[in-house]
Amino acid sequence: MTERLPLLARERTVAAxxxxxxxxxxxxxxxxxxxxxxxxxxxxxxxxxxHFDSSLTTVGLIFSVAIAMLxxxxxxxxxxxxxxxxxxxxxxxxxxxxxxxxxxxLGIATDQLWLVFLGYGVIGGIGLGIxxxxxxxxxxxxxxxxxxxxxxxxxxxxxxxxxxxxxxxxRLLELYDSGYDASDATxxxxxxxxxxxxxxxxxxxxxxxxFGAATVRVPPEGWRPAGFDPGAVASAPLVTTAQVSARNAVxxxxxxxxxxxxxxxxxxxxxxxxxxxxMIADFFRDNGTSSVTAAAAGGFVGLLSLANMAGRFxxxxxxxxxGRQRIxxxxxxxGLVLYALLASVGSSSTALFVALAxxxxxxYGGGFATIPAYLRDLFGTYQVGAIHGRLLTAWSxxxxxxxxxxxxxxxxxxxxxxxxxxxxxPALFTMVGVLAVGLVANLLVRPVDPRFHxxxxxxxxxxxxxxxxxxxxxx
Amino acid sequence: xTTRLITAWGLVAVPxxxxxxxxxxxxxALFTG
Numbered sequence: 440m441t442e443r444l445p446l447l448a449r450e451r452t453v454a455a456x457x458x459x460x461x462x463x464x465x466x467x468x469x470x471x472x473x474x475x476x477x478x479x480x481x482x483x484x485x486x487x488x489x490h491f492d493s494s495l496t497t498v499g500l501i502f503s504v505a506i507a508m509l510x511x512x513x514x515x516x517x518x519x520x521x522x523x524x525x526x527x528x529x530x531x532x533x534x535x536x537x538x539x540x541x542x543x544x545l546g547i548a549t550d551q552l553w554l555v556f557l558g559y560g561v562i563g564g565i566g567l568g569i570x571x572x573x574x575x576x577x578x579x580x581x582x583x584x585x586x587x588x589x590x591x592x593x594x595x596x597x598x599x600x601x602x603x604x605x606x607x608x609x610r611l612l613e614l615y616d617s618g619y620d621a622s623d624a625t626x627x628x629x630x631x632x633x634x635x636x637x638x639x640x641x642x643x644x645x646x647x648x649x650f651g652a653a654t655v656r657v658p659p660e661g662w663r664p665a666g667f668d669p670g671a672v673a674s675a676p677l678v679t680t681a682q683v684s685a686r687n688a689v690x691x692x693x694x695x696x697x698x699x700x701x702x703x704x705x706x707x708x709x710x711x712x713x714x715x716x717x718m719i720a721d722f723f724r725d726n727g728t729s730s731v732t733a734a735a736a737g738g739f740v741g742l743l744s745l746a747n748m749a750g751r752f753x754x755x756x757x758x759x760x761x762g763r764q765r766i767x768x769x770x771x772x773x774g775l776v777l778y779a780l781l782a783s784v785g786s787s788s789t790a791l792f793v794a795l796a797x798x799x800x801x802x803y804g805g806g807f808a809t810i811p812a813y814l815r816d817l818f819g820t821y822q823v824g825a826i827h828g829r830l831l832t833a834w835s836x837x838x839x840x841x842x843x844x845x846x847x848x849x850x851x852x853x854x855x856x857x858x859x860x861x862x863x864x865p866a867l868f869t870m871v872g873v874l875a876v877g878l879v880a881n882l883l884v885r886p887v888d889p890r891f892h893x894x895x896x897x898x899x900x901x902x903x904x905x906x907x908x909x910x911x912x913x914x
Numbered sequence: 915x916t917t918r919l920i921t922a923w924g925l926v927a928v929p930x931x932x933x934x935x936x937x938x939x940x941x942x943a944l945f946t947g
Contacts, residue, residue, distance in 0.1 A: 459915050465922040472929060596926070602933030606940075647925075654922060738944030741937045793944065 447652075449524030454656040460581040460664070462654055467574030467593035469651035470529050473644040474536060474570040475600015477505055477563075482608040482621070483633045490630030491552045501560045503838075508564025510835030513572050517828025518685055520569060525577040525655045532570030533648030537641045539563025544637035547630050570648075571597065571831070575811045576824035580658050583820075584667045586812040587763075591755025594808040598748035604640070611636050624733070675816075677764055677884065681892040682821035689829060691887050693817050696880045701810055702833040702840075703877025704770055707778065707870040708803025709841030711796055712747075714849070715740045719793075721858040722786045731789070739793065746797035747804040754805025755812065763813040767881045770802040770809075775874035777802075782867035786860035807834075817887055844869055 445451060454460075480502050487498045520528040539562040546554025574593050582589035609621030616632035628636075663669065672678055688694050711718065716736040720729040731739075758766040777799050785792045810830065815823050845866045852862035 457915060459919055461919060462922050465926045468926040468930075472926060596930075599930050599933055602937050603929045604933075606933065606936035607929075650922075650925060732943075734943040735945075738941045741940035742944055744937055745934070745941065 444527075444530075447523075447527040447530050449522075449527070449657065452524050452526045452655060452657050453659055454662075458656055460658070463574070463578060463581050463656065464589065464592045466525075466529075466651040466654035467578055468596040468599075469647045469654075470532060470570050470573060471593050471596030472600045472603060473647050474532070474567050475597040475602075476604035476640065476644075477502065477509075477567060478598075478601035479604035479608060482605055483612065483628060483636065486612070486628040486630065486633045487547070487555070489627050490547060490633065491550070491555075493552065497552075501556055504556060504560030505564035505567060506838055507835055508561055509567040509571060510832045512565040512568025513828035513831040514568075515828075516565075516569050517572055517825030518822065520572055520828070521576055521685075521822050521824040524657060525573050526652050528569050528573035529648060529652035529655060532566045532573055533645060533652060535562050535566030536570060536648065537566075537645045539566055540637045540641035540644070544634040544641070547634040547637070550630075568828070568831075572824050572828045574651075574655065575827055576820065576822075577655060577657055579811060579815045579823055580820055582664075583669065583672065584664055585756070585759045586815050587758040587766075587809055588752075588756040590811040591752045591808040594755070594811075595748055595751040595804075597807075598744070598751050598804055602744055602748060608636055608640070611639055675762060677762070677886055678816045679819055679886060681887075681889065682819035683817075683826075683887055683891050684893060685822040685825035685829065687891040687893075688818050688822070688826045688887075691891055693884055693887050694826070694830070696884050697810065697813060697817075698830055698833045699880040700767055700771070700877050700884075701806060701830060702837045703873050703880070704767075704774070704803060704806035705834055705837035706841040706844070707774065707874050707877075708800060708806070709837060710845045710866060710870050711799060712743065712803070713842045714845055715743055715796075717858075718863065719789075719796075721862065722792055722860045723789060724857075724859050727857075739796075742793065742797060743800045746801045750801025750804035751808035754801065755808035758805075758809045758812060763809060763816050764881060764884060766805070766809055767813070768878065770806050771874045771878035771881060774799060774802045775871045775878065778867050778871045778874065782864045782871070817884070819893075821893060844873075 484495065484498055487493070487501075488495055491498070539558045542558025542562060543555045544558075546552065546556075546558060575590055578589040578593055579586045606621075612619050612628040612632050613621055615635045616628045618626065619628040619632065620626045669680060683691070716733075716739065719739045720731045720733075720736050723730045754766060754770070777795050781792070781795045781799070785795055811823065811827050814826050814830065818826055848866040848869070849858065849862060852858055
């Protein structure tokens with residue numbers, strides 16, 4: 440790809456003297472804000488069901504395909520992303536994400552559901568996976584002194600993408616279909632409006648993602664921030680200056696322990712996120728009537744979105760200060776106590792319920808944002824993007840297992856939205872067990888055996904780039 | 915460089931601010947709804 444389009448080549452993205460590294464986070468945010476739209480699909484799910492005369496399960500499958508493709512593209516494309524550089528990766532991600540919307544819009548306009556599956560699910564899903572990992576290793580290289588802060592900023596954008604796309608999509612659907620009211624759950628937009636929405640989003644995302652690809656730069660080899668002492672960072676527990684390839688990383692127990700850590704953290708968080716609106720109504724139901732209105736339940740979902748986004752930035756940045764293993768001990772250890780409290784005393788007060796759930800979801804977001812820095816600590820920067828991509832298969836697996844656990848327990852009790860707090864206890868206590876498994880896995884993480892390290896002469900980066908003077912491109 | 919920085923951060927800050935305001939407005943229904 441980069442041979443035919445030299446503008447995208449990694450060598451063309453090496454930062455010029457005087458480049459400010461703080462330009463890289465907005466470039467990364469621009470991409471993540473766009474692909475985070477995948478969590479705002481509920482706005483037009485009902486419209487697609489009505490347009491195709493289909494079921495929620497079938498339409499929901501489009502988004503499941505997109506998330507599955509995210510995991511596959513990140514897993515299999517990670518090595519290519521590290522080799523080709525962030526600009527080529529962002530350009531590919533933008534091409535797939537934007538054309539995915541356009542193909543899906545064509546499918547809606549011509550009444551062909553398979554085109555929506557192909558466009559949004561398959562092509563868009565590839566854009567999601569490549570886009571998600573595209574800025575990670577670059578940010579880690581620009582911010583060796585604060586990798587948690589850097590990746591937290593970018594991955595916060597993924598949480599923020601839904602915050603932006605959800606109200607924006609509602610407004611645009613109202614504009615394209617005068618009979619639709621986004622604040623009225625009984626109205627559904629027509630298919631023509633959804634097709635126009637997809638085309639509009641495609642244009643907006645093309646502009647934003649092109650900005651990200653044009654702005655992103657990689658640091659020259661050997662560059663380091665002014666005053667940064669790699670020795671000081673490497674003296675922290677579990678932080679290495681050695682490099683491990685992606686091929687070797689998947690042979691280490693550390694990779695699988697972190698896979699389990701991410702899997703458990705995501706499984707537990709998704710359990711709450713999936714049922715949030717029905718759950719708060721059920722927790723405060725007495726004699727068949729809930730004291731929580733539908734509008735308040737919607738507000739609770741909004742609050743969880745904010746906690747999810749904030750947790751990505753706050754907790755990941757905190758990990759730079761207290762260390763990655765300790766912050767995951769907090770996510771998982773404190774998290775399991777919070778789950779137990781939610782199950783046992785959560786129904787005693789709405790404020791307590793909301794506070795516990797928001798903190799749990801902030802840990803869920805924090806787990807996503809901190810994992811790239813944890814990988815950098817253990818495996819070095821050499822192929823951290825590719826290793827991160829392979830680890831994200833834990834996300835895909837948790838996306839299936841988390842809702843499955845909760846739905847299985849709740850199905851035995853009745854329909855969410857008509858239950859009481861006690862119906863949730865088996866599922867919540869199961870999540871306590873899941874988090875305990877993750878906590879043990881995290882505590883078992885030790886430094887990687889030196890036999891997996893690359894030889895000392897190996898490059899510290901996937902592609903060697905001619906060095907400029909160390910401080911030329913500093914912030 | 916400062917202009918580029920302000921432009922770049924501004925470009926991403928505007929949609930984030932829009933999303934935050936809209937979400938806070940929605941979340942406020944938790945306390946008023």
